[in-house]
Amino acid sequence: MLKNDLLLRAAKGLDIERSPIWLMRQAGRVLPEYRATRAKAKNFIDFVKNPELAAEVTIQPVDILGVDAAIIFSDILVIPESMGLPYEMIESKGPHFPKTVKTETDINALNIADANNLRYVIEAIKLAKKELNNRVPLIGFCGAPFTILAYMVEGNGSKTFSKAKQFLYTQPVLAHKLLEKITESSINYLKAQVSAGADLIQIFDSWAGVLSEDMFYEFSLKYISKICDAIAPTAPVTVFAKDAHYAIEKIASTTCSVIGLDWTINPTQAKLLVKNKTLQGNADPCLLYANEQTIVSTTHQMLKSFGKQRYICNLGHGLYPDIEKEKVKFFVDIVKNFKYQ
Amino acid sequence: MLKNDLLLRAAKGLDIERSPIWLMRQAGRVLPEYRATRAKAKNFIDFVKNPELAAEVTIQPVDILGVDAAIIFSDILVIPESMGLPYEMIESKGPHFPKTVKTETDINALNIADANNLRYVIEAIKLAKKELNNRVPLIGFCGAPFTILAYMVEGNGSKTFSKAKQFLYTQPVLAHKLLEKITESSINYLKAQVSAGADLIQIFDSWAGVLSEDMFYEFSLKYISKICDAIAPTAPVTVFAKDAHYAIEKIASTTCSVIGLDWTINPTQAKLLVKNKTLQGNADPCLLYANEQTIVSTTHQMLKSFGKQRYICNLGHGLYPDIEKEKVKFFVDIVKNFKYQ
Numbered sequence: 001m002l003k004n005d006l007l008l009r010a011a012k013g014l015d016i017e018r019s020p021i022w023l024m025r026q027a028g029r030v031l032p033e034y035r036a037t038r039a040k041a042k043n044f045i046d047f048v049k050n051p052e053l054a055a056e057v058t059i060q061p062v063d064i065l066g067v068d069a070a071i072i073f074s075d076i077l078v079i080p081e082s083m084g085l086p087y088e089m090i091e092s093k094g095p096h097f098p099k100t101v102k103t104e105t106d107i108n109a110l111n112i113a114d115a116n117n118l119r120y121v122i123e124a125i126k127l128a129k130k131e132l133n134n135r136v137p138l139i140g141f142c143g144a145p146f147t148i149l150a151y152m153v154e155g156n157g158s159k160t161f162s163k164a165k166q167f168l169y170t171q172p173v174l175a176h177k178l179l180e181k182i183t184e185s186s187i188n189y190l191k192a193q194v195s196a197g198a199d200l201i202q203i204f205d206s207w208a209g210v211l212s213e214d215m216f217y218e219f220s221l222k223y224i225s226k227i228c229d230a231i232a233p234t235a236p237v238t239v240f241a242k243d244a245h246y247a248i249e250k251i252a253s254t255t256c257s258v259i260g261l262d263w264t265i266n267p268t269q270a271k272l273l274v275k276n277k278t279l280q281g282n283a284d285p286c287l288l289y290a291n292e293q294t295i296v297s298t299t300h301q302m303l304k305s306f307g308k309q310r311y312i313c314n315l316g317h318g319l320y321p322d323i324e325k326e327k328v329k330f331f332v333d334i335v336k337n338f339k340y341q
Numbered sequence: 342m343l344k345n346d347l348l349l350r351a352a353k354g355l356d357i358e359r360s361p362i363w364l365m366r367q368a369g370r371v372l373p374e375y376r377a378t379r380a381k382a383k384n385f386i387d388f389v390k391n392p393e394l395a396a397e398v399t400i401q402p403v404d405i406l407g408v409d410a411a412i413i414f415s416d417i418l419v420i421p422e423s424m425g426l427p428y429e430m431i432e433s434k435g436p437h438f439p440k441t442v443k444t445e446t447d448i449n450a451l452n453i454a455d456a457n458n459l460r461y462v463i464e465a466i467k468l469a470k471k472e473l474n475n476r477v478p479l480i481g482f483c484g485a486p487f488t489i490l491a492y493m494v495e496g497n498g499s500k501t502f503s504k505a506k507q508f509l510y511t512q513p514v515l516a517h518k519l520l521e522k523i524t525e526s527s528i529n530y531l532k533a534q535v536s537a538g539a540d541l542i543q544i545f546d547s548w549a550g551v552l553s554e555d556m557f558y559e560f561s562l563k564y565i566s567k568i569c570d571a572i573a574p575t576a577p578v579t580v581f582a583k584d585a586h587y588a589i590e591k592i593a594s595t596t597c598s599v600i601g602l603d604w605t606i607n608p609t610q611a612k613l614l615v616k617n618k619t620l621q622g623n624a625d626p627c628l629l630y631a632n633e634q635t636i637v638s639t640t641h642q643m644l645k646s647f648g649k650q651r652y653i654c655n656l657g658h659g660l661y662p663d664i665e666k667e668k669v670k671f672f673v674d675i676v677k678n679f680k681y682q
Contacts, residue, residue, distance in 0.1 A: 159500060162661050165627035169635065209584075212604045212625045212657075243550075245586045246607055263553045266587055284553045286506035294510065316553075320503050 002199070004136045007069045010312050011200055011236040011257045011278050019303065019311045020068035021335040022139070023328065024240075025318030026061035027073040031325055033060045044089035048075050049120045055127035062136055064325075065332050069137050069200075072128060072193070074121050076143030076204055080152050082117035083110040083185055087151075100155040101167075107178050113185035115192030122196045129197035140198030142190055142227075144205035144241065145182040146220035149175065152182075161210045168219050175219060183223045187230040194235045201231050202238040202260070209243020216244055221251065228255040238280060242317065248273050263316030267305035279306060282316035288323045288331055295327070299334045308340050343540070345477045348410045351653050352541055352577040352598045352619050360644065360652045361409035362676040363480070364669065365581075366659030367402035368414040372666055374401045385430035389416050390461045396468035403477055405666075406673050410478050410541075413469060413534070415462050417484030417545055421493050423458035424451040424526055428492075441496040442508075448519050454526035456533030463537045470538035481539030483531055483568075485546030485582065486523040487561035490516065493523075502551045509560050516560060524564045528571040535576045542572050543579040543601070550584020557585055562592065569596040579621060583658065589614045604657030608646035620647060623657035629664045629672055636668070640675045649681050 002008070006020035028034055034057050041047035048054065054073045062070050077087050077095055087097045101107060115122055129138055150164040151157075158164075168175045190201050203224055208216055220241070228237045232255040239251050240260025251259050252274045261270055261281035270279055287298055303313065313335045319328065343349070347361035369375055375398050382388035389395065395414045403411050418428050418436055428438045442448060456463055470479055491505040492498075499505075509516045531542050544565055549557055561582070569578045573596040580592050581601025592600050593615045602611055602622035611620055628639055644654065654676045660669065 160626075160661070162627055162630075162663075165625070166630040169627055169631035209605065213607055215625070243584070243605070246605060264550065264584070264587060266554055284506070284556070285501075286503055286510055289503075289507040290510040320501070322503075 002134050002137055004068055007137045007139075007312060008199060008236065010310065011238070013257075013276065013278060013310050016309060018338065018340070019306070019308055019313050019335065021313040021332055022067040022069040022071065023061070023065075023315055023319055023332075024071075026065060026067055027057045027071065028319055029321035030319045030323050030328055031060055031064060033057075033064060044075075045087075048073075048078065051120050051123035051127055054121075054124035055131060058124070058128040058138070059131050062132065065329050066336065067136070067332055069139055070128060070132055071139040071141065071202070072121065072125050072198065074124070074141070076141070076148065076206070077151060078118060078121060079113060079142060079148050079182060079185055079189065082113035082189070083181065085110065085152055094157040095151060097152065097155045101149075101152045101178060104174055104177070107174060107181065110178075110181055111185075112181055112188070114188040118189055118192065121189075122192050125193055125196040125198055137199035138197060139200050139202055140190060140193035141202040141204060142186045144203050144208070144220055145179045145186060145223035145227075146211070147205050147207045148182045148186075149178055150207045150210075152178070161207055165210060165215075168215060179219065179223050183226050186227055190227065190231050191234070194231065198235060200236045200238065200258075202240060203227060205239070205241035205244065208241035208247070211244070213246045216241070216247055217250065221247060221254070224251075225254040232256070240280070252277050258312060260314070261316060265316070267302065271306070278310040278312060280312040280314050282314070283331075285315050285317050285320050285323070288319075288327045292330060295331055296334055299331060300338065303335065303338050343475050343478055345409055348478045348480075348653060349540060349577065351651065352579070354598075354617065354619060354651050357650060359679065359681070360647070360649055360654050360676065362654040362673055363408040363410040363412065364402070364406075364656055364660055364673075365412075367406060367408055367669075368398045368412060369660060370662035371660045371664050371669055372401055372405060374398075374405060385416075386428075389414075389419065392461050392464035392468055395462075395465035396472060399465065399469040399479070400472050403473065406670050407677065408477070408673055410480055411469060411473055412480040412482065412543070413462065413466050413539065415465070415482070417482070417489065417547070418492060419459060419462060420454060420483060420489050420523060420526055420530065423454035423530070424522065426451065426493055435498040436492060438492065438496045442490075442493045442519060445515055445518070448515060448522065451519075451522055452526075453522055453529070455529040459530055459533065462530075463533050466534055466537040466539055478540035479538060480541050480543055481531060481534035481576075482543040482545060483527045485544050485549070485561060486520045486527065486564035486568075487552070488546050488548045489523045489527075490519055491548045491551075493519070502548055506551060506556075509556060520560065520564050524567050527568055531568065531572050532575070535572065539576060541577045541579065541599075543581060544568060546580070546582035546585065549582035549588070552585070554587045557582070557588055558591065561585075562588060562595070565592075566595040573597070581621070593618050599653060601655070602657060606657070608643065612647070619651040619653060621653040621655050623655070624672075626656045626658050626661050626664070629660075629668045633671060636672060637675055640672060641679065644676065644679050
């Protein structure tokens with residue numbers, strides 16, 4: 001039994017004595033301890049594929065920051081890799097795919113991934129669960145199928161993902177075929193994560209915001225919804241579609257338990273739109289550059305706006321690497337010590 | 342008197358027989374004719390500073406695409422340059438400021454720009470007006486003060502503009518001082534544009550979307566509103582705050598005439614939020630990669646959603662350089678030939 005199950009109770013809409021907090025990218029460069037562990041691996045991909053090192057950095061934020069959940073250290077791009085499309089992580093530039101998806105032949109050549117292709121993540125989850133020893137829940141995750149397609153077609157990060165969107169506009173049948181394969185792979189992957197001990201699953205649609213509303217429903221939410229349906233019977237699911245401000249109500253109509261919000265969303269308005277789901281977010285990551293007084297007042301305002309129940313405190317995006325660790329700890333402590341009236 | 346004044350009548354909410362169309366970045370690389378003119382200048386900055394060449398590419402889309410307005414070819418970063426902070430345009434990377442703004446001393450060292458510092462733009466407007474010979478209106482523009490600050494502090498483009506936002510969070514007093522100087526410079530600049538013949542002014546807040554709602558009101562909309570107040574008595578003003586989906590009602594409460602919408606905004610919802618202002622936008626630029634059938638059906642749907650009156654057709658962002666010129670012309674013709682029922 002979990003000693004601190006605030007995250008799961010919040011996700012399920014059960015009564016909680018305070019809102020739980022964890023931070024996207026908490027297992028990351030913001031911690032000197034992470035950078036020390038990272039230095040033991042030759043490169044980022046080797047690091048991700050090493051279950052001992054991945055488990056080690058997964059635990060660090062629980063020990064160091066006192067967050068209410070761990071999230072398995074991994075990368076959303078392990079899915080394309082496991083389907084047969086490998087990538088490189090180029091320092092200070094981001095991911096790069098030497099070969100991209102352009103044709104039906106390219107799509108036919110891809111596997112449906114299963115847990116065997118991703119054994120290193122499953123192993124890392126088991127190690128992390130053991131080390132956590134039921135102190136807090138462990139979150140598993142994957143990228144949303146559209147975000148994964150975006151990288152597989154574009155070949156790298158992009159402000160506009162115009163090549164990926166060109167593919168959706170000009171090859172919608174192929175796009176759906178690829179999205180189906182990614183979705184099936186992701187479901188296999190997440191089921192194995194839950195079997196290995198993941199207590200909650202988060203789906204990251206990091207590039208949802210490049211899509212128009214209609215395109216998001218057709219090419220993204222449809223597949224997110226399929227994943228929710230497959231996983232929700234075994235673990236609560238969080239959907240975080242960054243910048244898809246128009247879709248909050250439609251996301252709430254899936255079988256997800258939690259909706260992640262970026263920092264452009266007004267908490268009060270989100271609460272009006274969403275009933276019977278939990279909200280997660282949504283401090284501006286740059287708030288943690290501010291002085292302590294500003295962090296306190298802005299965080300208190302956010303906590304009051306969301307209210308205690310059905311709310312998981314987080315940022316509206318991942319921690320930026322140059323934020324001071326002390327500021328992150330300060331933010332976590334404000335949330336944990338907040339007195340609701 | 343203008344032969345085609347659809348844009349101005351639409352902006353003012355007067356009766357129009359059809360919605361006008363122009364395209365952000367219509368004077369740009371999408372036209373081979375632009376690339377030929379561009380090749381006559383040594384580099385981008387020289388190109389911007391050459392009134393004859395700037396006027397030439399300003400007219401091209403009117404002649405070639407048949408759009409209902411010209412927009413003066415220039416760059417939003419002429420304002421920092423005119424204030425004493427020069428920049429370079431690095432091929433396929435974007436703008437770079439060798440020196441950025443960090444301290445009060447840096448801000449004190451900046452000029453308030455006036456038309457004398459930007460004579461080359463004013464000259465280009467006069468030449469373009471002469472060449473247009475009243476066929477269509479000419480649009481002038483500037484960047485919103487926040488977007489200009491973002492470049493001056495960050496030093497280059499960025500997905501997050503985290504350095505610029507760090508400046509807002511840690512040095513709000515200095516940020517307001519800098520924003521005031523940029524605002525005053527922009528007002529001087531726009532007044533000179535109107536005097537030289539600009540018929541309508543557009544303010545581009547290209548990076549509004551990195552701000553949270555409260556930050557947008559404090560650091561961006563306040564200054565946009567000041568510019569609107571200074572310019573609106575002499576020319577209608579369009580405010581385009583990209584990705585500031587939360588701010589549409591507040592933007593409508595300024596003295597602007599037109600609100601630009603990006604492609605993530607639902608036209609029907611925007612019309613519910615905004616009364617007595619004209620809307621502009623908002624096709625996904627990537628739509629122009631699609632086949633003709635998709636372009637027709639999506640464009641017709643958009644035109645029906647916005648309705649004929651108080652609407653200016655445009656994309657939700659600038660044209661991407663690799664769109665085919667024929668597709669752009671096709672899109673313009675669909676709009677011009679649409680039969681309202």
